[in-house]
Amino acid sequence: MLLKLKEDLKQSVQAAYDVTMDDNAIILSPTKKEFNGDYTFVVFPLVKTLKNNPQVIAETIGNEMVKSSELVDGFNVVKGFLNLSLTSIFWDALLNDVSKSDFGIQSPNGKKMMVEFSSPNTNKPLHLGHIRNILLGWSISQIAEANGYEAIKTQIINDRGIAVCKSMISWQKFGKGETPQSTGIKGDHFVGKYYVQFEKAFQEEYKDWQKGEGQNVYTENRKEAEGAEAFFKRYKNQYFNEFSKIGKETKAMLIKWESGDEETVALWEKMNNWVYEGFEKTYQALGVSFDSINYESETYLLGKATVEKGLKEGLFYKKDDGSVWVDLEDAGMDHKIILRSDGTSVYMTQDLGTAQMRYEKFGIDSMIYTVADEQDYHFKVLFEILKRLGEPYADQLHHLSYGMVDLTTGKMKSREGTVVDADDLVVDVFEAAKKSSTERGGLEGMEEKEKDKIYNKIGLAALKYFIIKINPRKRMTFDPNESVDMQGTTGPYIQNAYVRIQSVLRKVKQSGFNEVPFKGEITYNNLDKEILVMMESYPSVIAEALEKYDPSVVANYCYTLAKSFHRYYHDNVILDTENPKVSSYRINLATSLGKLLAKGMKLLGIEMPDYM
């Protein structure tokens, strides 16, 4: 309906000035509350071409519109702002638009967009950082689908390497044959426990060494005025590689794994499967799933052929030691290694190969990598190299970069055990929702099982919304108390708007009220108009969210819509059998608004309860 208004505006300009406006130059925005009118047209951009003062132009166009458009019945001009007042024809039609069952659903555009997110290591359980990643990735995939794309959700699991071997060695040494089944510990936590135990054992070994042999190494290798503590902190990796007994065992295991040693591979598979079972439970609890999973054990050799190809084409160069590099200085970057001197892959090699594999396998048109912002440079380089290789999808790659999650007590560090566990968090928010709901008593008389489902929806809404409402680019501080807030700008606040609507609709049904036609017979007040305008903007909101790769756009939209509804609900009686026309209209509005809220929140991975 807004299109029609724009068209009328365009024609009015044509009629008054004989100038054809470019469609996307016609910017109509909702009029600010402080002024009279419904939509505002800013005439400043026209001043130059029309060579007249803004006041005159605005009045001329305004007059023309009142005369020729059935949608406009008045206007006022403040400086260069033309505020148009619209007729009920417009509002009737707008309500009609937003009430359609397919409103806000884009028809498929035939394009495939792959979204990579989560991508954990198999040596420890998922934590708060993964949750931000997962929510962003999941949400952007939903938003892509809402915009007509076919989204393919994927993750690449880091299931190999030295870290994974640490857990394996540790379990061999200290596990005494324990399993997740025998201990009742969730698989990923179980393996994580041994990873932690490895670190502990290693630290003890390191400490002992520092008192003996390490002393000589310290005096020989320390920097000027470097204390023992600082030195040994810096030297840790080197110790692991050169002196550590447990380190040697771990490296030996990695080599055995790479050579395909049966026993090692069997242990590796057994332990990874424990982890996958655990991950699966966490994903289920968070309500996310994947369409395709890559394992590094299967992709880490990819990309070597590409390096060869690039070498032949002169895109890369080989150093004397045999390592392969790419020179990106002309693009403002530096030289980057893409193959080690011993011919083994680095991360970049694998990423090049995996991108090509995904393109070939799925025929994707574009890809989004959901990875924390510490890897900004890596992806800049990756995309540049793919571009130079002439990959057809190279300009359709995007890094959905997000800031790290800090705690109120400081940074999360797995080494220091300050991470917030994902599973714990899900339990915490459930409990908080339960407590809150019980205090309010809105679910009394319901079966426990049903109640639990609702607590879960509310708790997850609080947690998810708390994280997803923040612009991904920004580093965020996770305050556990605020994450379970249920008032104000929160998930439960939005759910509550929806629940109130469902409650009214139940009442309507019970009362046996029959809806009657109302078009052309009701007057729209300011809040009616505000809400309709907002609802109308939904398609452009989800388009913007995808364009900016930013789900928080949708989160903020849902909040504003819920807020308006809460006020509407407070100020207006929706079911009023004395006024069937107005009631019919309001029921219509509330129904559509409820659906829209649910639709928007679904894009964030948040479900709506019918009661709360």
Next chain:
RNA sequence: GGCCCCGUAGCUCAGCUGGAUAGAGCAACUGACUUCUAAUCAGUAGGUCCCAGGUUCGAAUCCUGGCGGGGUCACCA
């Protein structure tokens, strides 16, 4: 040090590709539930939009230079 990101109310954050008097929530204070769910609503108070220049009818927004915070510059991932 080079490059990238961030800086808006006491706190957490919005502010769309430049538009009218910069907005929410939390925290504080005041009111509103025998009426469709008060997880709500209405109100009070709270601002050098980090600083300084520049671009123009108009700058929180764009440009330049600073300041502060974070990240990154490995034959790690």
